[in-house]
Amino acid sequence: MIQGSRPTPPFAPDGRGDKIVPRPRSAKVAMIGAGQLARMTHQAAVDLDIDLVVLAESTGDSAVGAGAAYRLGSSSCLADVRAVAEGADVVTFDHELVPNAHLVKLEQLGHHLRPAPPALSLAQDKLRARTVLSASGFPVPAFAAVSSREDVSAFAEACGWPIVLKSSSGGYDGRGVHVVESSSQVAQLFDLRSGGTTRWLAEEFVDIAAELAILVARTVSGHVALYPAVQTVQQDGICRYLLMPASLAAPVIERASRMARSIADGIDATGVLAVEMFLDTGGQLLVNELALRPHNSGHATIEACETSQFHQHLRAVLDWPLGAPTMRSAAATVNLIGGTSAISPSTQLLRALEVRNAHIHLYGKGFRPGRKLGHVTALAASTEEALDIAQTAAAEFTEP
Ligand SMILES: Nc1ncnc2c1ncn2[C@@H]1O[C@H](COP(=O)(O)OP(=O)(O)O)[C@@H](O)[C@H]1O
């Protein structure tokens, strides 16, 4: 395994030859994964002088490009995960693709996993999350585990076509989520039995009025900070933009926030927990997905809140005092999603930088259509105004 290191120079750089006394770092945190969430966590770790080391698949990963200390390896290989965890005070996550059995093993070896494997399993396995949440009385879309076309048809007959067919694990940004109109479409598109370890989940198609996410930070000792609700707007299963605070009625937000808080306590979450919810056209709130890590819906917290979700995540997993989640201003974030060509820093970025009050974040990632390559946040007196500014800057990245 290759390790990226930044050796401490033995002598003062001014050439006087004074020996530098090694300084104690505030903590050592290992993060599994090196995508944009790890990149922005690295930025927060720098502020708090935390020694963050990430497990990267390649030197092209987003966090590595930003100068994070890294080890190269695979999150599905126990030896690689163990190697990055070695010597860390806590282990945390940029994604949830590590086999849960590896995490259980790591815990047995004495590593401190934040969140712990039982809580993380709810982000790893949608079927498990639906089952656990509904058994605990939280409203979720009607669902069933399916492993044959007959199962899907039986489910759809009970709740009506279309239905949504999801792979229980491994999906993100709408990958693994399919709206299915008829049983013949199931037969054409899915071989539900041949997916190896893939388990499938059928869900009612929810008539969505709005989607929202509530971010909760929870420390190891159970202290909680709740962020203002975020409204997310998706297209083709991927979040295009978000508004903070959500433009929804106060009682809806209160209900959603209470639910998110009690989920965080109920599953013993540590770090940031994002609870994705649907508000249906009948006014009912349904829990969709859980993510136990910093989340795309929380990027506006960097500029809009007293404490960003990345700082908060580090503070929570280390059981340090949490910061205020209070908003300074209304905000909107627009995701920069790969279109037909790569982002051009020399033209597009420079034009976008001309847009006043737009905060641009590029992830340094290789281009692929549909991939999140960055985001733009704007603060303003209203979310509408903020969205207008963020969209103006983001539009520069779609023109050559
Ligand atoms: N049961 C459903 N009914 C209607 N739309 C859904 C349903 N499930 C998911 N979607 C849509 O697809 C998006 C992605 O689904 P989600 O389960 O959150 O998967 P991902 O892991 O890709 O984020 C949701 O944000 C929502 O817009």
Ligand SMILES: [Mg+2]
């Ligand atoms: Mg989702």
